[in-house]
Amino acid sequence: MIKVSNLTYIYNPGRRDQIIALRDVNLTIQPGEFVAILGSNGSGKSTLAKLLNGLLIPTSGEVSVENLSTNDPDNLRRIRQLVGMIFQNPENQIVATIVEEDVAFGPENLGLARDDIRRRVDRALSLVRMSRYARYEPHLLSAGQKQRVAIAGVLAMMPKYLVLDEPTSMLDPLGRKEIIDILKGLNTEHGTAVIHITHFPEEAVFAHRLLIMEGGRIISDGSPREVFSDVRGLKHTGVTIPPMTDLARGLVELGLKIPQSILTVDEMVDALCSLN
Numbered sequence: 001m002i003k004v005s006n007l008t009y010i011y012n013p014g015r016r017d018q019i020i021a022l023r024d025v026n027l028t029i030q031p032g033e034f035v036a037i038l039g040s041n042g043s044g045k046s047t048l049a050k051l052l053n054g055l056l057i058p059t060s061g062e063v064s065v066e067n068l069s070t071n072d073p074d075n076l077r078r079i080r081q082l083v084g085m086i087f088q089n090p091e092n093q094i095v096a097t098i099v100e101e102d103v104a105f106g107p108e109n110l111g112l113a114r115d116d117i118r119r120r121v122d123r124a125l126s127l128v129r130m131s132r133y134a135r136y137e138p139h140l141l142s143a144g145q146k147q148r149v150a151i152a153g154v155l156a157m158m159p160k161y162l163v164l165d166e167p168t169s170m171l172d173p174l175g176r177k178e179i180i181d182i183l184k185g186l187n188t189e190h191g192t193a194v195i196h197i198t199h200f201p202e203e204a205v206f207a208h209r210l211l212i213m214e215g216g217r218i219i220s221d222g223s224p225r226e227v228f229s230d231v232r233g234l235k236h237t238g239v240t241i242p243p244m245t246d247l248a249r250g251l252v253e254l255g256l257k258i259p260q261s262i263l264t265v266d267e268m269v270d271a272l273c274s275l276n
Contacts, residue, residue: 007061036204038255040238053083081110084159090150124152144175
C-alpha cells in the first residue's frame with residue numbers, strides 16, 4: 001500500500017515567503033483502488049501527488065510505498081518504478097521523436113533485454129489504444145493522443161500505482177472521455193491503482209473513493225455518492241457537484257420523484273425512464 005503519515009510539506013521553509021502546502025495529512029491507498037482527489041487551486045493536491053512518488057520529500061512525516069520510505073534516497077529509484085506519474089502537459093514527458101521510441105525510453109534505462117522492452121512497448125501502446133501510431137512522430141498527434149503516449153511511457157515501466165495530476169485539463173471533452181475510459185480499464189481489467197487528481201467533478205464519480213482537499217488538509221474521504229451528497233459542506237471548498245447531481249436536485253425541486261444522489265448520465269436516463 002501507499003501510506004501517508006503525519007505529512008507536512010512547506011515550500012521555502014524558514015523564509016518570509018514560506019508556504020505550508022500540506023498540514024499533518026494521513027492517508028492510506030490500497031493496491032487496486034481508484035481514488036479521485038478534488039480541491040480548489042492551492043488546496044495541496046498537486047503537492048501531495050509529487051510526494052507520493054518522491055518528487056518531493058516531506059518536511060515532516062512520512063510517505064511509504066510498499067514499506068519503502070521516500071525519506072531514504074536509496075529507495076527512490078524503486079519507488080518511482082512502483083508509482084508512475086502523469087502531469088498536465090504531455091509534451092513535458094515526451095522525449096523521443098517517434099512514439100514507440102518514447103515509450104521504450106523508461107524500460108531501456110532499466111537495462112532490460114530488447115525482447116522484454118518490445119513486449120512492454122507493445123503492451124503499453126495497446127492499453128492506451130495507440131498501437132497504430134507506434135511509428136508516428138509525436139508532434140503530429142492531437143493533445144489527447146499525446147497524453148495517451150505519455151501514459152503508455154509510464155505503463156511500460158509496469159507501475160503498481162498510477163498518479164495523474166490533472167491529466168485532462170488541456171483536453172477537449174472527447175479527449176477527456178478517452179483518458180477516463182483508459183484509466184477505468186487499467187483499474188478494473190489490469191488492477192492498476194489509480195490516483196486521479198482533477199478539477200472536473202464529473203470525472204471523480206467513477207472512483208472508488210473521493211478525497212476533498214482544502215487548505216492543505218483532507219477534509220472529506222468517502223465514496224463519490226457520499227461526498228457529493230454533502231452539498232452544503234462542499235460549498236465553501238470551491239468544489240462543485242457533478243452536472244447530473246445538480247440537475248437531479250433541480251428536478252426534485254420541481255416535483256419529480258427521482259433520487260437526488262444521481263451522479264452520471266446513465267443514472268439520470270434510468271431515473272427518468274422509471275417515471276413512465
